[in-house]
Amino acid sequence: MNIREKILVVEDEKSISRFISTILDNNGYEAVQARSGTEALSMISSHCPDLVVLDLGLPDMDGLDILQSLRSWSSLPVVVVSARDHEQDKVAALDLGADDYLTKPFGTGELLARVRAAIRHTRTTSTNDEIARKGTYSVGDLTIDYNKHQVLVNGENAKLTLSEFRIVALLGKYAGKVLTYDFIIKELWGPRAGDDNQILRVNMANIRRKVEKNPAEPEYLFTEVGVGYRLAEGE
Template sequence: MNETILLIEDDQQIHDMVLNHMEREGYAVTSAFDGDEALSLFSKRTYDLVILDLMLPTANGLDILQEMRKDSMLPILIMSAKGSDLDKALGLGFGADDYIAKPFSLIEMTARVKAALRRSKQYSQTATDQAEQTVRIGDVEMNMSNFSVVKNGEVVNLTAKEFQILSLLATNPNRVFTKGQLFESVWKEAYYGDDNVINVHIRRLRGKIEDNPSSPTYIKTIWGIGYKIEVET
């Protein structure tokens, strides 16, 4: 069965270019041209990956991204004419898995789609291999088979990348990970020193699991090095 992509793009020319190329690559593509249509389609079936334009009629692309992340951890690839580091950090911080700036080549688009799908499959397989494994740090409990996180009996909604970061740190207690190690372990790509991506994800993760994110109990900063989850031995 072909892998399925939800393509959300209001520019007809770009839409047709991406659609035709992805179909030639063997993907089954469903199209949405505005935010309302995108969320409607997203709620009706399961997709393997979403390609999301940030500039959409009827809704902001980041709002669409947040809505999708409430119920799903599937790979989401943002594409936008906004290509600044800030825009990229915002998109990734809101839960996107990757970002491609317009104009882009179809070769690059295909490579990023394949990489995102490959990472998703690898992570799903890892989770299957760790079926029903539960990791606890303090009041936070992680179920590695269904990607759920609970703190003091309350469900904590994490994005895919936030869960992967927390999982990596929690399953390696007291080990310090540099930002480069975190990026390469979670994103499976080379790290070129862009701290924004890691900083945004750590900040948002702390905001969800820490009682006081400014004075974290779980995710400790080791200044000049990176981060770790500290437990007593």
């Protein structure tokens, strides 16, 4: 069973939040909802969504402040959905790093197209050419399928958990480069995660048991002691 891409819907109006979430759920995504800016920032760290659909008019803070905070540490794609239709609002959101801006009211097809484009954009700007072209990264008998959210070994699904997949997927985007513990933790769990890398070490041990022939002598996932992790670079 494929892992569905998770989308955080940040919208304080219940009817609109349910409408957007239903559209996403019915079209192969997993929608989770936040009704305030504070809740949204917390859920971005705890739920690790693949994309955020963000309303600007929230009860506790402006959506632009959320966007600015998010962009200080993450390139997570954001599609703004707002009743604000003035050009300066769109320019402000895009300048702060929004991937797209959709004005209410909007059609189902348009919303889905903007979501697909934003997710696709994160792949085409990847530092890894294979991911950009095919949506996969391969080295030896290991393949990371970014479209299906799977890691395959000899063509067989390694059955990683969502957290495990996200770690491998991130390493795949920078294959051959050492990613520090701090970078991985902040990128996947947010700036509030702190610097305790115990959760990362536990996940990595589980990943190695699933993808390495001999976890004690890894072929794919290497530890740079005291620094971080590195995924083997393909030829």
